[in-house]
Amino acid sequence: MSHTTADLRRKIESAADLHSVVRTMKAMAASSIGQYEQSVLALGDYYRTIELGLGATFRLTGPAEAQADRAPAQPVTGAVVFGSDQGLVGQFNEEVADFAVHTLSSWPGELQIWAVGERVHGRLVEAGLVPTGHFPLPTSVAGIAPLVGRIQLESDAYRARAGESTLYLIHNQPRASSYRPVSRKLLPLDDEWRATLSSQPWPTKLLPEVLGASSHTLRSLIREYLFISMFRACAESLAAENASRLAAMGRAERNIGDLLVELQGDFRRQRQDGIDEELFEVISGYEALKSADHRIP
Incomplete structure (x- = not known):
């Protein structure tokens, strides 16, 4: 013609x-990758502090009390799946949604899913996994903490009603210039992980002391551990999303x-x-x- x-x-x-x-979109994606990666690195010291606190509390409370803070086993499994709200990210949402479908299909009992991102929500619905809750993604690091707070409130409320015993995170994790979908079990606490924390020595000669009821301290530390884990998963997912967008651009x-x-x-x-x-x-x-x-x- x-x-x-x-x-x-x-x-x-x-x-x-x-x-x-x-x-312009390439430059914005490259800038966003940096800020999300920096936010993950900035969590390192705080995460280490929470681990030390958990280890000290586990040593004081013992296995029985630590087990008491865990929800009773029920045939209901919860999962938070992180995707994207925007397009132009290649197969980002398709891969994490397919990974979630493949992973969740092997879990017994009822499934309760919270989708973070409009695109991954649509993919999960198409696959027959209708999420219980749906959250929009933040547009900056400053919006991650409020998002994680809302997810915790909704998941805790549901766990209180349904007696849900397990909680998983599913998201894309950056890998060099690419990414890969991963899953991580948050609750109940892993026995081997708890034993490893309990056996770690305190880094100074001044040993810690738990004030008040140790069970209250343990629950507070576990809640902070869940917050950091979700924050990191969200930040890693956003970094992987922008890496995918950078490649697409x-x-x-x-x-x-x-x-x-x-x-x-x-x-x-x-x-x-x-x-x-x-x-x-x-x-x-x-x-x-x-x-x-x-x-x-």
Whole structure:
């Protein structure tokens, strides 16, 4: 299909504008990856502090009291699945949703799912796993803590009513320039993990002392442990989302660049053809006038 030079010029301008938008989105995605990765790193010291507190409390309370803080076993399993609200992320939501479906299908009993992100919510519904709750994703690090607070309130309220005994996190985790879907069990607390924390020595000679009821301290520390785990999962998911968007925008930038080269080549050829045609008409007119002059007596 042939195009005029005016049509090609409009296509080139549109492609150039789109190329500029894609480059801007790449820069924003790269910047977002950095802030979410930094937020995960910043949790390291706090997470270590909570682990030390849990280890000290486990040593004081003993297995029986620690077990008492765990919900009774019930055939109901809860899972929080993190996806995205926005598109242009490749197969990000499809992969984590398919992973969730494959993983959850092997768990016995009733399933209760909380979806974080509009896109992954739609994918889970299509797969027949209708989430109990649905949360929008934050647009910055500052919005992660309020989101995690809402998830904790809703999941705790449901656990209080249904006696739910297990809780999992499912999300995409960054891996170099890519990502992979992972799952992690938060509740009930893993026996081996609890034993490992209990056996860790205190880093100083000043041993800690639990004030008040040790069961209250234990529940508070467990709640902080759940908060940090969800915060980290959300931040890692957002970093992986932006990494996926960065890769998608990179592919789009290359495709638009190739299209621009092709359009500019077509424009130059079209323009040269027009110039050649005009020159041919001028030469033909000159030759016709020259022949007419020779015929004049």
